Structures are given as structure tokens and as C-alpha cells.
Amino acid sequence: VKALPRSFYARPALEVAPDLLNKVVVAGPCRGRIVEVEAYMGSIDPASHAYRGRTARNATMFGPPGHLYVYFTYGMHYCANVVSGVTSQVPRDDGQAVLLRALAPLAGLDEMRARRRAARRDRDLTNGPGKLCQALGLDRTHDGDDLVVPGAAVWVGDDGVAPPEVPARSTRIGISVARDEPWRWFVAGDPHVSGTRRASG
DNA sequence: CTTTGGATCGTCT
DNA sequence: GACGATCCAAAGG
Numbered sequence: 001v002k003a004l005p006r007s008f009y010a011r012p013a014l015e016v017a018p019d020l021l022n023k024v025v026v027a028g029p030c031r032g033r034i035v036e037v038e039a040y041m042g043s044i045d046p047a048s049h050a051y052r053g054r055t056a057r058n059a060t061m062f063g064p065p066g067h068l069y070v071y072f073t074y075g076m077h078y079c080a081n082v083v084s085g086v087t088s089q090v091p092r093d094d095g096q097a098v099l100l101r102a103l104a105p106l107a108g109l110d111e112m113r114a115r116r117r118a119a120r121r122d123r124d125l126t127n128g129p130g131k132l133c134q135a136l137g138l139d140r141t142h143d144g145d146d147l148v149v150p151g152a153a154v155w156v157g158d159d160g161v162a163p164p165e166v167p168a169r170s171t172r173i174g175i176s177v178a179r180d181e182p183w184r185w186f187v188a189g190d191p192h193v194s195g196t197r198r199a200s201g
Numbered sequence: 202c203t204t205t206g207g208a209t210c211g212t213c214t
Numbered sequence: 215g216a217c218g219a220t221c222c223a224a225a226g227g
Contacts, residue, residue, distance in 0.1 A: 038219070040219075048219085049219075055213075057212060057213090071211095072210080073211085074208085074221080075208070075209030075210040075220095076220080077209095077220050079219060079220080081219085099219060118221080118223095128220070128221070129219070129220075130221060173219075173220095174220070176217095176218085203225105204224105204227105205226105206223100207223095208220105210217105211217105212218095214216085214217105
């Protein structure tokens, strides 16, 4: 498994998101294939945490691409994003990022099961943005981690599996604004895609 | 299988 | 003081 270069992330989130499908997230002994993502388009996206500008919480999104933005929400869950966006062609960074919504577990299943006692079936280990963070042990201490360093606490690699030629696409989940933007992508038919929106659409 | 409501607290207004 | 880029158990079909 080869780490993705920084240049992979230094593009608009709308391009990076579908390209992340079938890439591999590595966290210690745990590995999972990305099967569902959502793009958040910073200053032009009212649903993005970066829409209203930089704060202490979202500062990582305004930094260099290829880093991990982890936030705490609903009083009990963490969600992880890959920072993307154009840095060389835009005067100031835009706060674009790609939310990791679901993984297909590949390795470290025992560790994942130990961290996710509520998951009765293995298909429930990482089939949601909060679930995958719990399974991989990701929290705010991982906010800002650099994903291009192989062997780091968290990084993202390519094991030779290409993204789907025609990824399934839909509107995003769980937001109250910008509901109509078709900025969610997933691997059609994969049982680890979150919720019931598994069919292509 | 689907629907519903409660949990819980950091962050920003 | 209000509200989440969510999850889970419980209950009904």
C-alpha cells in the first residue's frame, strides 16, 4: 500500500471526493477501504463548517491539503475529513474537505470490535462517519494529522484498486442547508455504505 | 425490514 | 441558550 501524494489532495473537493473511493485508510493495525464520502465546499457551501470562516475548531481545514480534520458533534461522536482544496491557484485557502462516511473493514477487525461493542455484526463496524472514527480510535487528538506519511498514526494509501468507473452519487446526509447539492459518492451495492441509501442514486 | 425519540456537550450567537 | 456533517435501542409491520 502506497501513501497518496500531497498533490492528490491539492484539488477541489468535488474532484478529490470520488477519487478517494476504494483508497485505504490505515490507523495502526486497522485498515479500511473507503466506500462512501461527501464533499464540503468551504466558502461556497452553507453546509460546510468552513462556510463562516476560520475558527479554533475548524482551523485545520484552512491549512495545507492532505491533513485530517476531526470534529466532535452531537455531544458524543467524532467525524473525520480529508482536507483538500486548491492552494496554489487560490489566494487564500477555501476550507474545502471530504467527509469520510463509511469504510469496508480490511484488517484489525478485532481492535475495531473491541472499540465498537455496540456493533453486533461486522458490517456495522464502520458504516457511518461516527462509527468509523470509533472503530479506528480517531478523536480530536488526531485533528491536523498529516495523511501523506506512511506509518503515521493515520494515513491514506492506494493498494491498486481503482475507484469505480461510475460511482453512485446522491445528495448529502444529515444536513439542513444546501440539501440539493449532489456531493455524496459511494460504491454502489457495497454492504458497508451507511444507512439505507445503498442503491445507486 | 422501517420509524422514532433520547442521549449529550463543544461551539458559536 | 440553541443546535448539530450521529448513533442506538425499542417498538411496530
